[in-house]
Amino acid sequence: MHVHRRLLNNSMTYRAQRARIENRALQYKMGRRGAARDEVITIPVVVHVVHHAKVPEQNIDDDQIRSQIDVLNRDFRAANPDVSQVPEVWRPLVADARVEFRLAEHDPLGGATDGIVRVETDQDGFDTDDAVKAAATGGADPWPSDQYLNLWVCQLGGGLLGYAQFPGGPPQTDGVVILYTAFGTTGAAAAPYDGGRTATHEIGHWLDLLHIWGDDDGACASDDRVPDTPNQADSNAGTPSFPHVTCDNGPNGDMFMNYMDYVDDRAMFMFTQGQSERMDACLEGARASFVVAHHTGAPAAQPAAAQPAPAKAAAGAGGNGHAEGPVERLLHDTERLTKEVLDEIHDALGLVTGRTGT
Numbered sequence: 001m002h003v004h005r006r007l008l009n010n011s012m013t014y015r016a017q018r019a020r021i022e023n024r025a026l027q028y029k030m031g032r033r034g035a036a037r038d039e040v041i042t043i044p045v046v047v048h049v050v051h052h053a054k055v056p057e058q059n060i061d062d063d064q065i066r067s068q069i070d071v072l073n074r075d076f077r078a079a080n081p082d083v084s085q086v087p088e089v090w091r092p093l094v095a096d097a098r099v100e101f102r103l104a105e106h107d108p109l110g111g112a113t114d115g116i117v118r119v120e121t122d123q124d125g126f127d128t129d130d131a132v133k134a135a136a137t138g139g140a141d142p143w144p145s146d147q148y149l150n151l152w153v154c155q156l157g158g159g160l161l162g163y164a165q166f167p168g169g170p171p172q173t174d175g176v177v178i179l180y181t182a183f184g185t186t187g188a189a190a191a192p193y194d195g196g197r198t199a200t201h202e203i204g205h206w207l208d209l210l211h212i213w214g215d216d217d218g219a220c221a222s223d224d225r226v227p228d229t230p231n232q233a234d235s236n237a238g239t240p241s242f243p244h245v246t247c248d249n250g251p252n253g254d255m256f257m258n259y260m261d262y263v264d265d266r267a268m269f270m271f272t273q274g275q276s277e278r279m280d281a282c283l284e285g286a287r288a289s290f291v292v293a294h295h296t297g298a299p300a301a302q303p304a305a306a307q308p309a310p311a312k313a314a315a316g317a318g319g320n321g322h323a324e325g326p327v328e329r330l331l332h333d334t335e336r337l338t339k340e341v342l343d344e345i346h347d348a349l350g351l352v353t354g355r356t357g358t
């Protein structure tokens with residue numbers, strides 16, 4: 001939220017993009033739009049391990065990295081064994097987000113890669129100022145963020161486990177940063193954050209999910225803009241007991257076992273249908289490039305998840321006209337989003353210079 005507020009303050013483009021993204025999420029929430037895809041998509045991941053020579057543990061091994069990818073592929077498919085611990089009342093809400101992750105097999109120039117970049121730094125640690133995301137400031141430059149999910153793993157100060165950038169932000173800082181002891185389930189991963197759930201939570205943000213308590217410091221005034229998660233006062237920590245009632249949300253109380261709360265790794269194990277819908281809105285809007293790449297058979301597309309694309313004609317496509325497939329629809333939507341944002345910036349600039357918008 002710190003990064004989000006900084007970007008809101010500093011970037012008119014980000015403000016406009018966030019408004020568009022929220023508007024789109026609202027259309028999905030209200031049922032005016034629905035997910036165009038029903039197949040699983042795979043997102044190529046590059047892991048930048050930024051480590052200091054004096055602390056060799058920071059240079060986490062490949063197994064620890066692979067253990068993190070395994071967790072993501074269970075959690076985003078509701079295939080995690082602990083999903084069985086979801087309280088009975090919320091079991092029907094458990095969602096398979098239809099998203100999988102795979103270490104990149106092609107680098108941005110098309111060469112073979114294992115999806116892991118190792119960079120030695122002279123920095124003792126990093127914080128939310130994004131220094132880790134650029135070689136010039138002791139970190140590692142991102143790979144193109146419309147083709148790869150960039151994960152930076154490093155030492156973070158101030159008790160921070162990780163942080164993410166919401167969709168709509170600058171491409172050069174787009175991605176997720178995770179503390180090396182809160183990444184994966186093996187090697188340097190340390191309890192109680194050795195379940196790989198920090199990355200699940202942060203990638204939830206990267207796919208536009210908000211904190212389940214609404215970031216209102218206990219006021220019960222705002223929520224996460226997802227209809228099927230109960231409004232709750234504040235974040236939960238540790239391993240709470242069910243039910244934990246706040247904000248008059250009894251009898252079932254807070255859904256603290258949701259990945260978007262702050263509980264220990266072993267106490268969080270679900271996304272809801274509403275959250276999955278919000279991720280759909282993101283993947284068919286601001287992050288549509290990943291779905292388009294999947295459909296067009298770009299190098300990122302994975303045989304494992306490749307099922308025939310449903311030849312679904314867009315609703316309302318005219319009788320004589322060329323029926324849009326899901327890919328064309330997404331491309332047009334992306335173009336429209338870009339145009340809307342440009343128009344909004346144009347209008348805002350018009351106001352600044354005293355001209356009236358057209």
Ligand SMILES: [Zn+2]
Pocket residue numbers: 201202205211
């Ligand atoms: Zn968070």
